[in-house]
Amino acid sequence: MSQLSPVLSMVSPQESFGEFRDNGLRLDGPPSGLENVYDYEPGGHHPVHIGDVLNGQYRVVDKLGVGGHANVWLCRDVLQESTQYFAIKIIMADASFHECHELRVYRLLHLGLAKTDAAELLCLPVGRFDIHGPNGCHFAIVYPVLGPSISRLAPILKWEDSGKALRGRCSQAVKAMATLHSYGICHGDFRPANLLTRTKGLAGLSEERLAQAFGSSRTTKLVQVAAGQPWPASAPRYLVRSVNWDSQVSGDADFGFIDVGVCVADFGESFDANDLPEDLSIPQEYRAPEYILDKRLGIESDIWALGCTLFEIRTGRRLFDTVDDDPDEHLARIVKMLGKFPEPWWSTTWEARRQYFDDETNIDGRPVSLDWWSGDVEQAGQKPARVPHSIEDALTRTTLHDAHHTMSRDEVLLFSDLLRRVFRYTPEKRISVEDILEHAWFRI
Numbered sequence: 099m100s101q102l103s104p105v106l107s108m109v110s111p112q113e114s115f116g117e118f119r120d121n122g123l124r125l126d127g128p129p130s131g132l133e134n135v136y137d138y139e140p141g142g143h144h145p146v147h148i149g150d151v152l153n154g155q156y157r158v159v160d161k162l163g164v165g166g167h168a169n170v171w172l173c174r175d176v177l178q179e180s181t182q183y184f185a186i187k188i189i190m191a192d193a194s195f196h197e198c199h200e201l202r203v204y205r206l207l208h209l210g211l212a213k214t215d216a217a218e219l220l221c222l223p224v225g226r227f228d229i230h231g232p233n234g235c236h237f238a239i240v241y242p243v244l245g246p247s248i249s250r251l252a253p254i255l256k257w258e259d260s261g262k263a264l265r266g267r268c269s270q271a272v273k274a275m276a277t278l279h280s281y282g283i284c285h286g287d288f289r290p291a292n293l294l295t296r297t298k299g300l301a302g303l304s305e306e307r308l309a310q311a312f313g314s315s316r317t318t319k320l321v322q323v324a325a326g327q328p329w330p331a332s333a334p335r336y337l338v339r340s341v342n343w344d345s346q347v348s349g350d351a352d353f354g355f356i357d358v359g360v361c362v363a364d365f366g367e368s369f370d371a372n373d374l375p376e377d378l379s380i381p382q383e384y385r386a387p388e389y390i391l392d393k394r395l396g397i398e399s400d401i402w403a404l405g406c407t408l409f410e411i412r413t414g415r416r417l418f419d420t421v422d423d424d425p426d427e428h429l430a431r432i433v434k435m436l437g438k439f440p441e442p443w444w445s446t447t448w449e450a451r452r453q454y455f456d457d458e459t460n461i462d463g464r465p466v467s468l469d470w471w472s473g474d475v476e477q478a479g480q481k482p483a484r485v486p487h488s489i490e491d492a493l494t495r496t497t498l499h500d501a502h503h504t505m506s507r508d509e510v511l512l513f514s515d516l517l518r519r520v521f522r523y524t525p526e527k528r529i530s531v532e533d534i535l536e537h538a539w540f541r542i
């Protein structure tokens with residue numbers, strides 16, 4: 099979910115209050131990978147401890163992830179005789195309101211997607227309940243348990259032919275989007291972080307065995323800044339670090355609980371292709387130029403994000419990596435790689451263009467970048483340009499020194515051909531998701 103509630107949409111707690119938000123607690127350890135301590139207050143996260151039973155049915159066994167507006171807990175269904183695990187996403191109280199974006203996933207259920215062959219490619223909810231706690235009322239959505247993001251697989255799995263395996267994951271990603279598009283739904287936030295792997299072998303596994311597999315004592319205590327106060331009901335006694343999937347794959351060919359199939363999650367930004375939103379919270383790197391420049395969204399902007407995602411899955415690198423999510427730098431990187439924008443974008447719409455490129459192109463028709471642009475030191479004659487000047491160049495560079503993502507010259511050419519069809523500036527000329535699936539790159 100990437101949507102912001104009225105209260106939580108404030109830029110950052112620090113900026114909004116002019117000082118650090120403080121609930122009187124601090125972590126007794128490093129904060130990396132943990133939710134914000136100050137989000138444990140009315141309107142924020144529900145305080146959870148390992149062993150808590152949610153809704154009289156789900157015992158919390160571990161933590162699966164931390165998002166902008168929710169924590170995801172690994173829970174065992176205590177009402178079932180056989181051991182079954184679920185992922186329970188508990189949304190912050192201030193984000194648990196009727197139009198909560200997380201609930202958009204139910205549109206997929208209403209359309210009957212759970213009954214299609216493609217259902218296993220989509221992370222669909224299997225239940226829902228509310229939690230009334232000290233910080234308010236929280237939506238809790240029950241999902242199947244998924245594994246790590248697809249983009250982390252290549253370095254941690256020891257595939258014999260990682261090229262083939264990664265193209266297979268790409269094909270599943272395309273099929274998932276093709277299914278959504280065939281139902282008139284755009285995902286809206288299609289990117290590797292929202293493409294998780296499925297899991298296997300969890301059903302029937304004891305909690306002890308699970309704890310052994312993921313390791314215990316991944317908690318960090320919370321302590322009170324001013325000692326002697328009563329412990330606030332709004333906060334847990336400790337925060338829990340999310341499961342470390344790497345521990346599941348450090349061994350041999352057995353990938354532990356990870357099933358390498360792709361499952362698309364997070365439909366919080368999804369929209370109806372016939373009822374387009376004005377805004378989207380997809381991160382800058384995956385935004386199509388027509389959205390950045392014209393605020394135009396549609397099936398084609400989903401396909402642009404899919405192209406970025408395919409590149410990232412296959413190469414392990416971001417295609418358009420920007421510093422500080424700067425839209426102008428992003429556009430400059432796109433132009434550097436794909437060429438001059440059409441009018442009126444080039445001369446009028448993109449106001450900052452003259453900070454990056456000359457008006458005229460060179461004799462090859464390529465845009466001439468201004469030499470002081472920090473993203474491109476080509477003209478200083480010192481180091482090679484840091485920004486790739488074509489898709490082919492990007493593919494060659496990113497895979498050159500990375501054993502997990504090496505590509506043959508033939509594959510570079512075929513994959514560049516596919517991506518050039520994806521990254522057409524005119525949205526209507528962009529390749530459709532069905533035609534992507536037919537491309538020769540998938541048949542290498």
Ligand SMILES: Nc1ncnc2c1ncn2[C@@H]1O[C@H](COP(=O)(O)OP(=O)(O)OP(=O)(O)O)[C@@H](O)[C@H]1O
Nearest residue numbers: 099100162163164165166167168170185241243244
């Ligand atoms: N079904 C699931 N199974 C296992 N892990 C999950 C599942 N759903 C989410 N996660 C993990 O929890 C993390 C947080 O989930 P998610 O990104 O959906 O939260 P969010 O608050 O909606 O995020 P944001 O608003 O930042 O996009 C994910 O990055 C993922 O690692």
